[in-house]
Amino acid sequence: MLNGRDPRIDFFRGLALIFIFWDHVPHNPLGQITLRNFGFSDAAEVFVFLAGYASVLAYSKVLQREGYWMACLKILRRAWVLYVVHIFLLAMLMGIVFFANSKVETRDLVQEMGLTHFITNPQQALTDELLLRFKPNLMDPLPLYIVLLLGLPLVLPVLVRKPLAVVAVSLVVYLLAPRLGWNLAAIADGVWYFNPVTWQFLFVLGGAAAIHAGQPRAPQTRALHQQPVFLAAATYTLLAGVITLSWRWPQIHDAVMPAVLSELLYPISKTDLSPVRLLHFLALAYVTAKLLPGRGWTHNWLAQQSCRMGRYSLEVFCLGVLLAPLADMLNAQVNDAWPMQIFSALLGLVLMAGLAAWLEFNKRLNQTPRRDGHPLNS
Template structure:
């Protein structure tokens, strides 16, 4: 039986949501400290991997306890909720962007956000929205999660019983997809920016990690620097950080990067989840898991705030999507002053944390009310 909730998962989900928000605000100075600046992968990989981890952990329990059909029903019901949220979120985002665009005269925020299709072809855009083909900037992760979660009933039973066989099939599909041109249709570029056919591997690997984490295994007695896999993963992460930092100075990058390596490394496709991105994320995740094997540090007050946001990742993600264009508008109106950029970035995180706190308060309140209703009448009258 899969059981227990690892607070480290919630912490890194919350941190990924903060990074996604900061990365989505143009010219945000705090965006310089996010994951994408120290390696080939970014917060999107964290989000998808942990989504797979959490989904298999939650619905694997349901499948083992209540059976396949109940688990499938709950998965599809959740996917439907995500779909409805996506529709309403897109409508709210368009309203905010049009409002922001009316106040910013130096830039066309509608075009920058990828909303021109709605302006020029509103009827077709509404149809494309319902079919998940119209995805303005900031909206790509949610449709990807909807598709991946909707496909989970097809693989969950096998994933629980034959984990490595499912991973092998998923890996084969991942390798074939770019070569065969497998992707879903969308407007603008013609295909999904996050190709579900390739990103499904990261979702499956997250589920496999959830299963593996619940299996008993002997403790590693050797020091970390004597473990070859840890050394290799740490070395790759360090090399990726050096190369990524060198992008800021093209002369330094060209001097350090051999031509033969540059030809094989670039371009690093995010759409098809380039192997160097995938390997970088897995290496970074492995190093992090080894360096933080226990969850005691998540009891720190700051860590608790991130954990809380991770527990309500859908609501916090949606708020971050809506806050990003508002922060961009404030920065533009202030002439991209550093003080305003820092204020908007930090204020957005505070609001995201406040939403998570409010949701947690309401959940506890509901739990107390349900507990009171379940008490016998005689107990309430004492």
């Protein structure tokens, strides 16, 4: 039986949402402290891994309690909700971008956001939107999540019983996809920017981690510096951080980076989830889990704000997508002056946290019992 909700999962999911928002605002100074600046992976890996973890954690309980078909029904219902949200979010995003573009004279935000297809061929764009083939910038994670969730009923029963077998099959698919060109069709680039055929492996690993977390384990008695896996993961994470930081100074990077290592390392594909990206995230996740084994640190005020955002990740993610072009518009109005850039980034963060707080308050309000003992249903 899997354990209950882990606040650490909510915390890191909330942190990933913050990083995604900051990364989506061009020239944002706070975007320099996000995960992508200190390693090969970024918040996208965190988002997908935790999506797999949370999905398996939730629907495996439904599977055990109510059976396979009810679990399938609830998974498909959730996927439908995400699909409807995607359609409305895209419509709202286009309206905001068109408005922002009319206020910014120095840049073409419509082209930068990948909305040219809608301008040149609106009828086809609407069809492509319904088929998840039209995905402007900022919109890629949600369609990926929809496709991965639709595949969950196929693997969930086996994943619960034999997680290693599912991981092995998923790994084979992950390795074959780039070689055989497996991907889904899309407008603009021709294929999905986040290839679901490769990113499914990280989603499955998240689900397997949820299964593993529910299994009894013997306590680790050796210190961290005596654990070879931890030392290897920490070393790889550190080296990846050094290499990533060296990208800021190309001449130094080219001078110190061995040619053999460069040939093995580059290009680092985000579309196909390059192995060095995958290994970096797994190493970073392992080191983090070892350094933060307990849950007590999630009880402080700042951590609680991130946890709350993680609990309402869909709503907060959608708001972040809509706020990013508005923040970009505000910054462009003052020629990207750094005080405005920091202000818009922090304002977006406050609004995202405020939305999560409101949703939490509204949920508690609906759960407040009446005097006759029945819950409120207003």
